[in-house]
Amino acid sequence: MASETRIIKDLTVGSVPKTLLRFALPLFMSGLLQMVYNMVDMIVVGRFVGTQGLSAVAIGGELMQLILFVALGFSNAGQVLISRYVGEDRNDKVGEMVGTLFTMLLSIALAMTIILLFAYKGVLRWLNTPADIWDYTTDYSLVCVCGVIFIYGYNLVSAIMRGMGDSRHPFLFIAIASVINIVLDILFVGPFGMGPFGAALATVIGQAASFLFAIRLLYRNRADIHFDFKPKSFRIHRGVARPLITLGIPMVLQAAAVNLSMLFVNSYINAYGTVTVAVTGVARKLEHMIGVVSQAISSSGGAMVSQALGANKTERVPKIVFTALWVVAIPASIFALVTAMHPEWLFGLFSNDPAVLSLAVTYVPVAMVQYTGATLRPANFALINGSGNSRLNLLVALFDGIIARIGLALFLGISCGMGIMGFWYGNAFAGCVPFVIGSVYLLSGRWKHRASAALRGKD
Numbered sequence: 001m002a003s004e005t006r007i008i009k010d011l012t013v014g015s016v017p018k019t020l021l022r023f024a025l026p027l028f029m030s031g032l033l034q035m036v037y038n039m040v041d042m043i044v045v046g047r048f049v050g051t052q053g054l055s056a057v058a059i060g061g062e063l064m065q066l067i068l069f070v071a072l073g074f075s076n077a078g079q080v081l082i083s084r085y086v087g088e089d090r091n092d093k094v095g096e097m098v099g100t101l102f103t104m105l106l107s108i109a110l111a112m113t114i115i116l117l118f119a120y121k122g123v124l125r126w127l128n129t130p131a132d133i134w135d136y137t138t139d140y141s142l143v144c145v146c147g148v149i150f151i152y153g154y155n156l157v158s159a160i161m162r163g164m165g166d167s168r169h170p171f172l173f174i175a176i177a178s179v180i181n182i183v184l185d186i187l188f189v190g191p192f193g194m195g196p197f198g199a200a201l202a203t204v205i206g207q208a209a210s211f212l213f214a215i216r217l218l219y220r221n222r223a224d225i226h227f228d229f230k231p232k233s234f235r236i237h238r239g240v241a242r243p244l245i246t247l248g249i250p251m252v253l254q255a256a257a258v259n260l261s262m263l264f265v266n267s268y269i270n271a272y273g274t275v276t277v278a279v280t281g282v283a284r285k286l287e288h289m290i291g292v293v294s295q296a297i298s299s300s301g302g303a304m305v306s307q308a309l310g311a312n313k314t315e316r317v318p319k320i321v322f323t324a325l326w327v328v329a330i331p332a333s334i335f336a337l338v339t340a341m342h343p344e345w346l347f348g349l350f351s352n353d354p355a356v357l358s359l360a361v362t363y364v365p366v367a368m369v370q371y372t373g374a375t376l377r378p379a380n381f382a383l384i385n386g387s388g389n390s391r392l393n394l395l396v397a398l399f400d401g402i403i404a405r406i407g408l409a410l411f412l413g414i415s416c417g418m419g420i421m422g423f424w425y426g427n428a429f430a431g432c433v434p435f436v437i438g439s440v441y442l443l444s445g446r447w448k449h450r451a452s453a454a455l456r457g458k459d
Contacts, residue, residue: 059129070112093240106152108152116145184198328375343363409430
């Protein structure tokens with residue numbers, strides 16, 4: 001880990017494109033593998049069980065997104081702050097942040113698990129889960145709920161590593177989870193005939209193995225992360241808790257607003273039946289193929305912005321933002337072209353149901369809007385998150401998650417009578433909102449004054 005710490009100190013020097021790509025590549029590969037093993041669930045279940053199983057996994061995945069937003073919000077905030085502390089050689093703060101993240105996120109994970117064990121069926125009813133896939137969906141969701149602590153654990157450990165400048169080991173850990181998941185998926189769903197339940201079980205086992213390997217690495221390198229793993233160290237340290245909460249809560253609210261608004265829109269979509277649920281679920285997975293690039297660039301760009309502001313090298317920030325934009329645009333354009341030319345082939349990877357493939361073709365124009373939003377968002381999120389602007393994060397959450405997504409979906413789907421196409425388009429257009437807000441913020445230059453306020457826990 002010591003050599004990895006030197007990597008993050010190099011983020012403030014040298015060529016911006018080379019530094020961004022060097023740091024983002026392992027993150028991209030990690031996201032790609034994570035996407036692959038998530039897609040494997042749908043592909044294997046779709047092939048062995050059929051459209052009903054595919055739809056059950058799609059809705060179960062929506063439930064998991066509802067669970068994940070707290071982990072992602074605080075993990076991303078912790079990563080930004082650890083990056084800042086490392087760049088400023090504040091090793092005591094790094095150790096305190098590690099202890100605080102462990103204590104806070106694992107406690108939240110335990111609480112979320114207990115709550116959802118009693119509430120998950122109610123959430124599935126709210127999502128208008130079709131009756132013909134109810135049993136499949138509840139089986140899949142129950143197993144996923146039981147694995148929440150491993151998902152939270154992996155996210156917090158990865159955030160710590162990335163904050164220290166190590167994006168390579170999170171890739172290795174997700175590779176372990178992916179291999180285990182793929183092998184067990186095929187075994188459980190195929191020969192064992194366990195259906196969606198088996199797919200969820202394979203995923204949880206893979207995530208548990210990944211988390212345990214990650215914990216082992218952190219413990220072996222505890223001196224480098226300035227955390228001794230003694231019981232007394234697992235507590236919330238006031239000195240770092242305030243900036244973590246100040247930056248983390250808006251990130252959590254942002255993710256919550258987006259995910260809850262998507263669930264709200266999907267509750268209308270799910271009412272259109274199993275075939276529509278299957279197409280929407282596959283479409284989400286295809287968008288995630290661009291999303292893994294977006295997330296890698298957003299995360300690495302945010303770390304670079306944070307370090308540049310911490311080192312008072314503000315001239316690098318616009319370069320980081322513009323580099324992030326074109327880096328995502330290249331693969332997104334290629335994937336958009338493939339989607340437009342061969343939609344039946346892409347959707348056919350998941351299902352050979354003629355009804356699913358027929359409806360999938362109508363989704364292609366919506367997919368182009370989705371890919372555009374996924375291309376434009378990461379550069380602006382890198383700026384907003386890296387500068388520690390919690391209020392702007394909250395503003396993005398309100399406009400993207402509530403005003404735009406729900407408002408547009410209801411307006412187009414119901415008021416304009418567009419039905420399922422209206423709900424699809426409303427969700428897609430909302431994804432472009434962060435670009436508009438972030439661009440105004442970049443041009444205003446106000447990001448130059450955010451770093452010190454974020455670290456003091458003020459906003």
